[in-house]
Amino acid sequence: DLFFVAAVLLSSARRVFDVLVRVQYGSAHELRSAAVLEGSAPAKDSLRLMPSFGEGSWTMLPRLGKDRDSDWVVFCEPGTRLRWDLMEEHLKGQDPAVSFVGNALVDEALLIIHHFDDSKIAYPVLASGFAVRTAVLADLAASIAVTPPEQGFHIDPAHEFAKLLRERLDVRMANSDVFCVSVGPACASHFVSLDGWRVDFGSRQVSSRNIVVAVKSTSGHHHSRVPILQSTWMLDLPSTSEVIVMSDKREALGGGLVTVDLGVNTNRGHCGKMLELLKHLIRQYPERPYYVVGDDDTLWNTTRLVEILISYDPNDALYLGERYGYGHGKHFYDYLTTGSGMVLSWTALTRLGRCIKRQECQCPADDSPDDMAVGRWFRSLGVPALHEAGFHQRRPGDYHPDALAVDGPAVSFHGVFQPRPSGEPDAEAVYARYLASPTVRDEL
Numbered sequence: 001d002l003f004f005v006a007a008v009l010l011s012s013a014r015r016v017f018d019v020l021v022r023v024q025y026g027s028a029h030e031l032r033s034a035a036v037l038e039g040s041a042p043a044k045d046s047l048r049l050m051p052s053f054g055e056g057s058w059t060m061l062p063r064l065g066k067d068r069d070s071d072w073v074v075f076c077e078p079g080t081r082l083r084w085d086l087m088e089e090h091l092k093g094q095d096p097a098v099s100f101v102g103n104a105l106v107d108e109a110l111l112i113i114h115h116f117d118d119s120k121i122a123y124p125v126l127a128s129g130f131a132v133r134t135a136v137l138a139d140l141a142a143s144i145a146v147t148p149p150e151q152g153f154h155i156d157p158a159h160e161f162a163k164l165l166r167e168r169l170d171v172r173m174a175n176s177d178v179f180c181v182s183v184g185p186a187c188a189s190h191f192v193s194l195d196g197w198r199v200d201f202g203s204r205q206v207s208s209r210n211i212v213v214a215v216k217s218t219s220g221h222h223h224s225r226v227p228i229l230q231s232t233w234m235l236d237l238p239s240t241s242e243v244i245v246m247s248d249k250r251e252a253l254g255g256g257l258v259t260v261d262l263g264v265n266t267n268r269g270h271c272g273k274m275l276e277l278l279k280h281l282i283r284q285y286p287e288r289p290y291y292v293v294g295d296d297d298t299l300w301n302t303t304r305l306v307e308i309l310i311s312y313d314p315n316d317a318l319y320l321g322e323r324y325g326y327g328h329g330k331h332f333y334d335y336l337t338t339g340s341g342m343v344l345s346w347t348a349l350t351r352l353g354r355c356i357k358r359q360e361c362q363c364p365a366d367d368s369p370d371d372m373a374v375g376r377w378f379r380s381l382g383v384p385a386l387h388e389a390g391f392h393q394r395r396p397g398d399y400h401p402d403a404l405a406v407d408g409p410a411v412s413f414h415g416v417f418q419p420r421p422s423g424e425p426d427a428e429a430v431y432a433r434y435l436a437s438p439t440v441r442d443e444l
Helices: 026-035 084-092 133-146 157-169 226-231 271-284 302-309 346-357 368-380 401-406 427-435 438-443
Strands: 002-008 015-023 045-052 071-075 082-083 100-102 103-105 122-125 132-133 189-190 212-215 244-247 290-294 297-302 319-321 325-328 332-338 342-345 411-416
Touching: 002 427, 015 084, 071 084, 071 133, 082 084, 082 244, 103 212, 122 157, 122 401, 133 157, 212 271, 226 427, 244 271, 271 290, 271 346, 271 368, 290 411, 297 427, 319 332, 325 368, 332 368, 342 346, 346 368, 411 427
Parallel strands: 015 071, 212 244, 212 290
Antiparallel strands: 002 015, 002 045, 071 132, 082 189, 100 132, 103 122, 290 342, 297 411, 319 342, 325 332
16 A cells, blocks of 8 residues: 655645545556645645555554644545645634544444444544644654554554544544535535546456356355355356355255365364365466455445456456455554455466465464465565455444445445344345345346
């Protein structure tokens, strides 16, 4: 990941705010980040991009305290659009007691992605942008330097950043209507979907007919979960598509589907099974553009998946899905949650295969967490974990509905067979409501 700091060089006078844009490698992400400023923004020749590299940069913590030439820092996504004059006026007029402002969300229920935090803290919609006083960021950086955060999981940087500000400095977020998702006359910011910036790199090479979809399963789920997968997202794929159910037992199922016995099974972690799965793909399904790996409780929108994949170059070493992180500082690493599904290009898969053959990419134990192990392997190979918002490690009810709406069309949801609160949709209903193509949804 990269952070690009958009610093406007108007004069030697102290600026009201600088802009920090979270952006990652990938054509569409990079292209749209250059268009953050709209309206009465300064001329392009007064705008510079300063790349900053750091472990866990997407969490925003490595940037703290490095921007000192303005009163505020406005954090943006590549799709955030700023009206410079309105944002400047808004921040100039802020009460001195307000140090953290944006489009605020508050969880209506305890969410697993927020570690079941019950404090009801306000946290920002990243797509709308948010602003923090530079002095507060410096204070937070100093606090972290003295007492680093615990080595834990990073899932939602917006919530975790707001929680850290509250716990360390007792700074709470103020809501402001000028930080918007949709464009409006009073909006100092709004969000533009990534789709308008996607470039067609792979439509001649990539379709649902030539990607391989691997489902990680176990024999105990062959007759409970797999039939539901066959009656939902597998029906969206052409009959020539290659879908493989990787399990611990070879068994002929309905529709001509025969499971593959990988020879290993565990009750948790599944690293040993993932290792054998990846080796099987390399041996038996070489030179496909992309390999999609998910669990037997992962549901897919295969149409949306292909739309996203053609916007990436299949010749790149691609490791794509929903990004989480673990650790802090030098010990931080990214990984993609395998429940939400991960996509590997043939280039990435073969690079990993060579690492496995050298016995440098191995599981600590068969029941070690597979997604974290794969993340460490790719980190050692210099392959970045690329985040796409449509991949979801949890069910729809495990996200704030407004945050889910900003993510755009869903690619996947995971954990759909787990016990669910009353009123939440079952697996078939999740597929019908969130993942089915419009034609299929009308039929359902």
